[in-house]
Amino acid sequence: PAPSAPGAPDSSPAPRGPRAGSGHHDLVQRSLVLFSVGVILALVLNLLQIQRNVTLFPDEVIATIFSSAWWVPPCCGTAAAVVGLLYPCIDSHLGEPHKFKREWASVMRCIAVFVGINHASAKLDFANNVQLSLTLAALSLGLWWTFDRSRSGLGLGITIAFLATLITQLLVYNGVYQYTSPDFLYIRSWLPCIFFSGGVTVGNIGRQLAMGVPEKPHSD
């Protein structure tokens, strides 16, 4: 569904008035930013997931950065772009612009918490998978409540989590992609939580980008 989606916000009559040329330009820019954010997050989080037994050689490290399939980061980037454009688009369709904590500091906080959730899922020792999944679910919901609090955000996040898990499931089932040690029906059971919080985070970024930067007067 990825390639068709980015067109959607473009065609939608956004309530932002007659901005003929800049709208398209802006959209491309936003999706580029989101794409790069997605790629970087994918690489970094992938590194986090690789456990500690990494030797110290530069060659090895470079290898581990790209240890997973090459198409994973671009896919994540595309997904991020789609999700990040989808959130403001849906907001505008529902007619309720997201006003809660709309500032870059909050977005940064959100990203940090998201990375933290990943960190926790990668590094902490949990007694069992149920505990891990429950903890992560609670954390993801907390993330949503802290930074989003919109119904559309929740709905979209859940949808994204569901779809992404499904896609991963299909990929793993067909053997296209091998994820580390599946514990529940070929995949890790905490994957939906990560997808959910990722969706919320990227949506947050997307909304902030869509809002643009409320420029303050610069002081030289």
Place this chain on the structure above:
Amino acid sequence: MTLTERLREKISQAFYSHGLLCASYPVPIVLFTGLCILACCYPLLKLPLPGTGPVEFATPVKDYAPPPADPDHQPGEPSERPEWYVGAPVAYIQQIFVKTSVSPWHKNLLAVDVFRSPLSRAFQLVEEIRNHVLRDSSGTRSLEEVCLQVTDLLPGLRKLRNLLPEHGCLLLSPGNFWQNDRERFHADPDIIGTIHQHEPKTLQTSATLKDLLFGVPGKYSGVSLYKKRRTVSYTITLVFQHYHAKFLGSLRARLMLLHPSPNCSLRAESLVHVHFKEEIGIAELIPLVTTYIILFAYIYFSTRKIDMVKSKWGLALAAVVTVLSSLLMSVGLCTLFGLTPTLNGGEIFPYLVVVIGFENVLVLTKSVVSTPVDLEVKLRIAQGLSSESWSIMKNMATELGIILIGYFTLVPAIQEFCLFAVVGLVSDFFLQMLFFTTVLSIDIRRMELADLNKRLPAEACLPPIKPVGRPARYERQLAARPSMPHTITLQPSSFRNLRLPKRLRVVYFLARTRLAQRLIMAGTVVWIGILVYTDPAGLRTYLAAQVTEQSPLGEGPLASMPVPSSVLPASHPDPAFSIFPPDAPRLAENRTRPREQPEPVGPAESVQDAPVPEVTWGPEDEELWRELSFRHWPTLFSYYNVTLAKRYISLLPVIPVTLRLNPREALEGRHPQDGRSSWSPRAPPGLWETAGPGGAQVPGDVTLYKVAALGLAAGIALVLLLLCLYRVLCPRDYGQPGGSGRRRRGELPCDDYGYTPPETEIVPLVLRGHLMDIECLASDGMLLVSSCLAGHVRVWDAQTGDCLTRIPRPGQRPESEGGGGAEAPGRWAQPPGGGAKTGAQEPGDSPPRRRRPRGPPPALFGDQPDLSGLIDTDFAAQPKPAQPEPRHRAGCSRAAGYDFGRLVQRACRSEGPARRPPSPVPVPPAEDPAWDKDSPPPAWAPSADGSIWSLELQGGLFVVGRSSGRLEVWDAMEGELCCSSEVSSSGITALVFLDRRVVAARLNGCLDFFSLETHTVFSPLQFRGTPGRGSSLSSLQSGSDMVACRLTHTVPCAHQKPITALKAAAGRLVTGSQDHTLRVFRLEDSCCLFTLQGHSGAITSVYVDQTMVLASGGQDGAICLWDMLTGSRVSHMFAHRGDVTSLTCTASCVISSGLDDLISIWDRSTGIKLYSIQQDLGCGASLGVISDNLLVTGGQGCVSFWDLNYGDLLQTVYLGKNSEAQPARQILVLDNAAIVCNFGSELSLVYVPSVLEKLD
């Protein structure tokens, strides 16, 4: 509910008193907080410092036994041995330190000879060590049994396969370079090349292969062609798995016996255990760095919001200090109560910061800053604190709740994190309340002081203002200053508050911070640092050599203290040995030198080798491994996939070995190519001695030049590249003001930066006819009434732009009557008009009725030639309103005789900016508005009737308030005076016309409530609903046959000073006055409900809407939002430098404009400034809200549309092609999405189709 309220009140009260306390005793409180922080951080001293540096622990060799594996602490000595000293080490490392020298040095020896034969001895030594076998009572024990057996190298190290041992004892010596094969060594023509072939070219972070095999730092090895010291040292490194004291002892004894080092003073007493911390590889570093980057971005974005304080940086620093020290306190407290942190501090630190957050600090700052400036600092702090107390407490409770939930996940790591976070939150709260609040109070006090001092300079540094008439405004402001106790100094350069394209923003950012230059500079510095560090050209050795030469202690490590009683003359205290050939007198002299005291060892050749650098052993040799990179051992072990992280190794005392070679041996070991190798011609044997320093210098210099040239080239390339990028990114006309064609297009601020918004041109309907600047403008959607400074009133059709009615100013009436009957009809296009005016002065209804049949044609009569006595040839264009194609009017609008009108207009405009809002100070209040309004030149001085000060239109009737205090009600269609009232002689400054009720505010501060009474039902709806004009007229005619206005109430002294603003909505009437207060009246019975105080200047603008929200702006530049139901102040913003000139609200934001030509958009609920728009000069107050998210502002000959939610400039519409466009003074938005702009004496009626679409 009541409980919450009570709690809220209590908290607010507590915060208030706390704020008072903090602001009263700032210094003691800051000191106290600092002490608290220090006390809480004290336990941290016990914690090990973070970092990966190894830790050491030494035990005596005697009776050494590996520590037991289980950490059972002896009660007696718990602190002596570190916690990691448990269990056997990974390995025991025995270094055999070999120092060799060729002695005596013979002058026909080559430089290579310094190390060739000494290195060849390594093979022999290794052989001896390998074959060492301990035979004692327990049997034989060979090296293979005790040493550390290693397996394969890591697969990534194939190129080192031949150099490092595999599948056997880990024994390293320089011989490994030649696979421990002596023949290979002898066959090697280029020893140095072999040794250096694996040296990394780049920055070396860990130990290199040479370091590993030599076991000594590179500079001590002495394997170099340019060394003047002819001592070669290296180690043979043996790694044992077990500690076998007897074997080690026998090995040591044997080696010492074979190669005695007589003057060795090494004690060899202690075993040093080195513990290595956890390694952080790049793989872990990348996420860590990412989190830190995110953290810094968070801190940056948070602290950027601190605004309107004296020192942004100071407060940002205070905020960061608050959070950081709260974290430190948290760790310290946790340690104090027995919890030892097990988590990696560096990893969780960013998350802790993010969880604790900066929000409270920012909220505090915002709240305190937005308290009224005229209050005392103490009170400001207290008010700010108490107004945010509830939200702070709520937030804190929420966060604590979330963290507590986290605590119940029962995962130990999360629990620990939560514990830290809870303690951190509490201590953060503590610090916020004590430390940050106090710092804030200090800052605000400083700001006030600075403000008092700098008031005039701040004014003086305002940017020079170009157009005429501006100085008047600023003088006025200056004069008004003393009445304002405080002013906020904003940065004068606020050009760039527009939304610019990102590309440009990046460029501006680069340009502003000179990022490129700084990056290049930093890059150069780093690069030089790397150069020096990696030392590719032997720079360091070269420098060291230079230093060695010059310093009297030149011999470096070998030098002992020179004794002052040296016989040598002071002029050349230290001639290098190599400079002079070793001959007899020299020898004799050397003998006397105490430096040579250590008696030469070789018993046989003691006489010969005296001048040779002596092989000495000092205490520094014992700990030579300290000089190695701390990553030396981890690197070595990591090659075999053994990690030293969190483990330790034990270093056995080194075994010193001294090898002494005589020149014959050196010559024997020489390779045939050595003699004619590349360096020999440059330094032939004979020359070598004398040209020692010079010879060393030349090659060093050459490399130096090479490096310099290379660096220069690289730098130039980099600069060129950046320049190209810069040119690509940067618009060509960047920095050239007004050079290109794009700048020529109007003076929209956005254009200054090359950003062309999508702009279109619309040919507006130009409503022309006024001789002078239009002052009052009113509309009800269908009709438009305007009055100019000359006192004329015109009624226009708001849809077609036709001039329906013209009403001359009453002062001219006598003149027109005296001048001739022809004039008045000619001017007013209604032959009976002049007569009508005279009759209409009396409130009788017969004249209108008489003229009613002629009502429709008046517009058509405009075709008559204009014979006006006034010099107004512009009226040649005037007939055209009746023409079927009105849009052409704009095109042919440049009539020849217009110049006079323009002159007059300019003269008026120069007075214009000063006209409004009225200033209270320099003039006595009663006269002040009169002075303001009477700005037209004396030729148009007010007559008895006075000039028009206010105008309101509703449903075909308009009300005029005059300076003479006369209130007139006119029929807009007929141009007839329906009734008038002269209750008071005080001028009517503002009018409200709402539902047949007219309220007039007067100069003397009193309010008059009138009601209009008609005989038939007067219905504006009926009027509006009719599509055509003709039918509307008829309906109006049938409706308004008799209008009378009756004074219902008078509030004699509503305000002490002139009322400047008057608005009504939702059954309430709000007045704002120069006496700094607002009053709210009920419309029905004129009962005063509230008096609102809070401004520290005269009120200049008021906004009320149906939702009972009241906004007011004053001369103090502040905007207050009030709740009209309770009369309480909701928020208070400092909006503008100078007066607030107009104010309007939408559902979500407040839009204000000020004398600073800035339009600011504020969030209505929080009072946070969203963004601001720089207006053209003179267009400051021209703004209108079309819908909830569309704002229209005026500019030089254009109007711009803005998206209110995002601050985007959507569109700029140029009104006409004329380049000499005038600024839009006033914008009035009509119901049917038309915009009326007031451009001086003419009005432009603009229909915006896109706006119509948006409204649907």
